[in-house]
Structure formats: structure tokens, C-alpha cells
Amino acid sequence: MSASTDASPARRGRPGYDRGQVLAVAVGLFNEQGYDATSVADLASRLGLTKSALYHHFDSKEQLLALALAEALDSLEGVLDEPEGSAGDPAERLGAVLRGAVRVLVDKLPYVTLLLRVRGNSDVERAALERRRAFNHRVTALVAEAQRAGQIRADVDGAVATRLVFGMVNSIVEWYRPGGPVDRERLAHDVVAVALDGMRTR
Template structure:
């Protein structure tokens, strides 16, 4: 008979309190857990102890990947901000009439939101209580200025009504997109491309038929 073989027992330090093996973590997996906890509890309401409990890691294992909780927040926010800000440097956002560049940015912003939904959700919920949060909010304000500038240029070019305020319009446009974090989940029936088409049409063409106008 062949001898019965068994898997070597896991070391006690590699087990969860339940006896299950601790999951192996890299920075991406730790970030995913942290973003979920930050979003649920708020950054200020989250401790390393909370992250350790949610991830199944020890505190020392977490500090193996990061130097501080705030560093983890900055990396997570960068996962949303980096692709968002990069859209303003793409050819579609730099060439052509301003209204077409706006359409391009709207489409790309929806795509970034869909692709980085947990990270964008966290970005939109920071309050400016820490240096990292203030940095993130400043980056967002820079994006808003780019959009407001394009709205004003589209007004000057005659493609947007002259009676609208550029800054307010920019905030309303992207406030609509940002509200997607509350309900949108990508699916085969409602992809980011389909959704961006619908949002762009609603912003620039409206939802009325004009039948009730005098």
C-alpha cells in the first residue's frame, strides 16, 4: 500500500482565528480591502486594526506593504486621479472644437469611473481632513478648471448658449457623472460606452421633444 500523504500543517501565524489559512496579499489586494473599508467607515473612522481585521493580515504584515494608513489612502486616490487627469492630455481633449473636446472628456470620464469605480467612489467621498485628502481635492479642482475653460470656449465658439455660466455648467455636467457611483454597476446591458452615449446626448441635446414649446 502507498503511504498516506498529508499536506504540511500551516504555521500558527499563518492561520486566521477560524483556523483557515491567511490569504496571501500583495499591494493591490490590500488596496482593494482598504478602499472598501475607507468607503464604508470613512478614512478618519478607519484604523490599522480595522484594516487588519478586514484583510486577515497582522498589523506588521500591513506595514510590510505601506509606511502608514495615509500612504495607503494616497495610493488609492491616485488610482482614480491618475487616469482621470490623463484624459485631459489625450488628443481628443486637446484638438478640435471645444464642444467636441467636452464630449470626449465626458465619455472618457464615464469610462474611467466604470473602470475604477471603487477608487472613484472613495475619491468623491474625501473631506479634506488630511494633507492627502486636500491634495486630492486640489487635483479635482484642477480638472474642474479645465472643463470650465472648455465650456467657456464652446460658448465663445457659439456651440453652447451664451446665457449659461461656464463654471456652474461644468460642475453640473460632471456632478451628473459623479452621481453614477451611487447606482451604476457595469453590465452587458449598460456598458460604460452605452452610458456615456446617453449622458452626452442628454447634456447636449436635452430630454424634451420641443413639442410643448410655444
């Protein structure tokens, strides 16, 4: 077990799986049977590894959860930091943020699915919820800026509208399947079209 304190991914690799592959299998299993209900033994069995070989890759189940949630959160926060999300016309920036969030959701579907199921049962989960809240606050601030600029309607509460529109985006994890009939860019277009301009013809 001394290797478990060696943080170098290259040193910790095992023939057959790298750390990213182990993480991907873990996330799939957490989504399938629930994080709390998944044991390290279940994961080792799914990978065809012994528990001690698995501990060569990762220190704990919670470390896998933390890495998986960071994968989703880093990507979502990255959308707000991209040039199109952080400069220019506020309504256009909001559109870029929504498009970017849909792309992250599609590209990292299992990671975002796991993130959205987190309920705050541990320090790792509570830290992830705190990052989600901070993300929502940044989007709400962008909506408020667009309202002050007269681009977003003032008769709808900005914080409620942000929750509703991200509820729409997040609901995609419930039904979207990569390789299915709905293409990622088409979906990003439809979300921005409905959220910003509504279903009704103008």
C-alpha cells in the same frame, strides 16, 4: 519594520496579496465604513494579516489613501490629456472628456467613490481637493472656449454648467453597479446625449 522603507513593490510583496490587492481591499473598507472610522487593525483583520505583515506592504493608512486618490485623479486627468480631449473642435472635445470621465468612473468606481467623499480633513485630502479643482478649471476653460466658438449656449454660466454636468457624472457612483443592467458605453452615450443635447427631442 525596516522593510517598510523599501519602496520596491516586488520586494515588499507577500505571498497571498500584492500591493494593488491590499490597496483594493483598503479602498473597499474605507468606502464601507468611512476612512476616519477604519483602523489599520480593521484592515489587517479584513485581509487576515497581522498589522506588522500589513506594514510590510504600506507605511501608513494615509499612504493607502494617497495612492487610492492618485489612482482616481491620474485617470481623470489622463482623460483631458488624451488626443480626443485635447485637440480639435471644442464641443467634440467636451463630449470626449465627458465620455472619458464616465469610463474612468465605471472602471475605477471604488477609487472615484472614495475621491468624491474627501472633505479636506488632512494634507492628503486637501491636495486631492486641489487637484479636483484644477481639473474642473480645465473643463470650465474648455466650456468657455466652446461658448466663444458659438457651439455651447451663452445663456448658461459656463462654470455653473460645468459643475452641473460633472454633478451628473459624479452622481453615477451613487447607483451604478458593474455587471448591472446599464452597460458602460451606453451610460457614456446617455451622459453625453443629455449633457450636450438635452432630454428634449430636437
